[in-house]
Amino acid sequence: MSYNLLKGKQGIIFGALDAHSIAWKTAERVYEEGGRFVLTNAPIAMRMGKINELASTTNSEIVPADATSVEELENLVEKSMEILGGKLDFVLHSIGMSINVRKGKHYTDQNYSWTHKGWDVSAGSFHKTMQVLYKKDAMNEWGSIVALTYMASQRVFPDYNDMADNKAYLESIARSFGYFFGKDKKVRVNTISQSPTPTTAGKGVKGFEGFIAYAEKMSPLGNATALDCANYTVAMFSDLTKRVTLQNLYNDGGFSNMGVSNDIMEAFVNK
Ligand SMILES: NC(=O)c1ccc[n+]([C@@H]2O[C@H](COP(=O)([O-])OP(=O)(O)OC[C@H]3O[C@@H](n4cnc5c(N)ncnc54)[C@H](O)[C@@H]3O)[C@@H](O)[C@H]2O)c1
Numbered sequence: 001m002s003y004n005l006l007k008g009k010q011g012i013i014f015g016a017l018d019a020h021s022i023a024w025k026t027a028e029r030v031y032e033e034g035g036r037f038v039l040t041n042a043p044i045a046m047r048m049g050k051i052n053e054l055a056s057t058t059n060s061e062i063v064p065a066d067a068t069s070v071e072e073l074e075n076l077v078e079k080s081m082e083i084l085g086g087k088l089d090f091v092l093h094s095i096g097m098s099i100n101v102r103k104g105k106h107y108t109d110q111n112y113s114w115t116h117k118g119w120d121v122s123a124g125s126f127h128k129t130m131q132v133l134y135k136k137d138a139m140n141e142w143g144s145i146v147a148l149t150y151m152a153s154q155r156v157f158p159d160y161n162d163m164a165d166n167k168a169y170l171e172s173i174a175r176s177f178g179y180f181f182g183k184d185k186k187v188r189v190n191t192i193s194q195s196p197t198p199t200t201a202g203k204g205v206k207g208f209e210g211f212i213a214y215a216e217k218m219s220p221l222g223n224a225t226a227l228d229c230a231n232y233t234v235a236m237f238s239d240l241t242k243r244v245t246l247q248n249l250y251n252d253g254g255f256s257n258m259g260v261s262n263d264i265m266e267a268f269v270n271k
Contacts, residue, residue, distance in 0.1 A: 005238040006035030010084040011143075012076065013037050014067060014129075015094030017049040020199045022148060023094035024054055025230040031058040033234050035090070038080040042066045067095055067125035073132040080138075087140045090237040093129060093147035096201050097121045098163045104206065107161045115162050122166035123173060130177045134185070141186040144237045147174060148229070149191040149248065151256055159206040171248050178246045188245035192232055195223035195252045217263040219253030 013030065015023035016039055030037060039055055043064045055062050061083050065076040081087060099114035100107075126147050133139055152160035153167035171191050178189030196202055196212040205211075216223045224232075232251045235241055250256045 002032045002034070004034045005234055005240070006030055006033040006090075008034070009089035009237065010036045010086070011038075011088045011090035011092070011237070012040060012080050013092045013094070014040050015092070016041065016051055016054050017045055017200055019050070020226065021094070022194065022197060022199060022226045022229050023092060025226040026092055026094070026233050027054055027058050027060070029227070029230040029234050030090075030237065031060075033238075035237065036060070036084060037090075038063050038076075038083055040065050040067075040076055067093075067129060068120045070128050070132060073128055074136070077132050077136055077138050081136075087143075088133070088138050089140050089143045091129065091133065091139075091143075091145045092233060093126050093145070095121060095125055096148075096163065096166070098161060098166065101161045101163060101206070102204055105161075107158070110162060118162055119166050119169065122163065123169040126170055127173045127177065130173070130181065130189070134177075134181065137185070139181070139185055139187045142239065142242055143185075143187040144241070145178075145181070145187060145189045146233050146236050147191050149193045150196075151193055151250075151252065153193075153248075157211065159211075161205075163205070174248070175246045182245050188236075188242070190236060190245060190247045190249055192229060192236070193248055193250045193252060193256070194229045195219070195225075195255065197223070197226050197229070199226065214264070215252070215255050217267075218258050218261050219255040220258075220261070221253035223255075224251045224253055 013027045039060050039062045063076050063079045065072040098118035149167045152164040153171050174189050174191045181187040181189050196215050
């Protein structure tokens with residue numbers, strides 16, 4: 001179903017790796033709502049992933065960029081404005097990676113060069129992206145910037161490892177940079193805190209099957225899917241949310257305000 005919510009709007013979508021990616025679903029929904037965009041991902045991910053398929057179905061161009069490199073981000077923003085013929089109305093940051101998680105290194109036994117790399121990819125890249133957009137004055141007034149985050153930034157999920165710290169940092173960057181973007185450019189900046197979702201990044205977390213099932217049983221509306229997240233992001237890019245900024249917005253079926261649910265209790269009663 002399309003409401004033409006993004007007709008006449010244009011932007012950049014980071015992080016579509018394959019059809020499971022939240023960014024992939026978001027690109028499809030933004031396209032259905034009339035938005036135009038440039039797709040981007042790290043050069044290595046472009047070789048492994050299927051982004052070309054998405055580019056052809058959404059009639060979009062691809063500009064590779066490692067989001068930890070300011071030079072590559074500058075090139076991305078310049079090229080995107082050339083391709084789209086003007087400034088941007090929306091940007092989705094949908095990037096996350098921890099080498100400690102990937103290599104099974106415990107939180108109490110970090111390899112700090114991996115910790116630093118994971119921070120740069122997952123959190124630092126958001127500051128770098130916004131700084132490039134800000135300095136190049138690349139956003140139109142009433143534009144919208146969204147990054148994706150997870151609840152482990154605020155509550156303990158032991159196996160989320162150093163990604164929990166990266167997400168806390170990411171959410172803080174959204175508020176801190178969002179102030180300047182709001183004041184100086186009338187642009188809003190928010191994070192969407194999404195339910196566990198079966199993507200390449202999600203499934204890489206140890207015990208993922210356990211905590212996606214647990215979250216499903218805890219949430220009165222069940223887990224939000226990648227498509228639900230895409231729809232929320234469309235709303236955040238549209239003119240219907242013009243003065244929502246500096247927020248961490250939960251898209252989690254109610255999980256974040258739960259103490260315990262009857263479904264979870266049943267697993268422990270009379271056992
Ligand atoms: N899957 C979940 O359970 C879940 C829950 C909440 C939030 N999130 C967040 O959603 C976002 C998208 O993740 P996803 O679940 O769709 O997984 P995904 O694996 O499909 O997407 C992660 C993307 O990050 C990109 N990336 C990694 N390093 C990069 C770099 N240096 N430069 C540019 N791009 C780089 C990858 O290529 C990939 O496209 C992430 O921020 C993730 O933390 C995911």
